[in-house]
Amino acid sequence: MEHNRNLLPEEAGKLLLILKSRFEKNMIRHKGIDWADVHAKxxxxxxxxxxxxxxEMERTGGEPDVIAQDQKTGEYIFYDCSAESPKDRRSICYDEDALESRKEHKPKNSAIGMAKDMGIQILSEEEYRYLQKLGHFDTKTSSWIKTPEKIRELGGAIFADFRYDNVFVYHNGAESYYAARGFRGALKI
Structure with a gap:
């Protein structure tokens, strides 16, 4: 599906105000990074x-925020930092193959498909664990995470959540979907 991938000036201005406010309220997530530099980028x-x-991350409930700066490229890294898995990205299976394999009761989309349409990457296990060091996320929900090819080839996919003061990584059939499972994304700018 083709999208107009440009925001109107008013939309961009509104988004920048939201991002600046979130940035200032959550300084622990991005120590040593200055908003003026992020804003310029x-x-x-x-x-x-x-x-x-x-x-798109914001619109679907992800509450994106800067979590680091890539020291090699200088890019700022944004992750979805909503307390729970983004609300408008739940009840989806893992990828397009899983979506196509369902004959009945298909979900509306897949995590990998939505991420691609949004122009973002789904978090890896390593990235998900890093996010959990910045706060407690997914204490009531779970999020699909990038699945190793070998697991995916066997029909599985992995997801993670935060319970009992720990990050747990689990497996499920890639075609499964639940009202409390979505995905978190990352974007480098």
Whole structure:
């Protein structure tokens, strides 16, 4: 599905205000990073499509925030930082193959398909564990995470959550879907 991947100036301005407010309220997530530098990168003409992707993260309930800066590339890394798995990204299976394999009661989409449409990457297990060091996320929900090829080839997929003061990684059939399971994404700008 083709999207207009540019925000109107008013939409971009509104998103930047939301991101700035979240950035300032959660300084523990991005120590040593200055909002003015992030803002300049977000306003770059080269990043209009990525700004659209950030807006998609926000629109679907992800509450994106800066969590680090890539020391090699200088890019700022945004993760979905909503307390629970983003609300408008739940009740989906893992990927397109899983979606196609369902003959009845198909979910509306897949985590990998939605992430691709949004222009973001689904979190890996390592990234998910890093996110959990910045707070407690998915204490009532769970999130699909990037599944190793060998597991996926066997029909499985993995997801994670935070319970009992620990990150737990589990498996499920890739075609399964639940009202409390979505996915979290990452975007580099």
């Amino acid at each position: 977000l306003n770059s003409k080269d990043n209009t499509q990525k700004l659209w992707s950030l807006n």
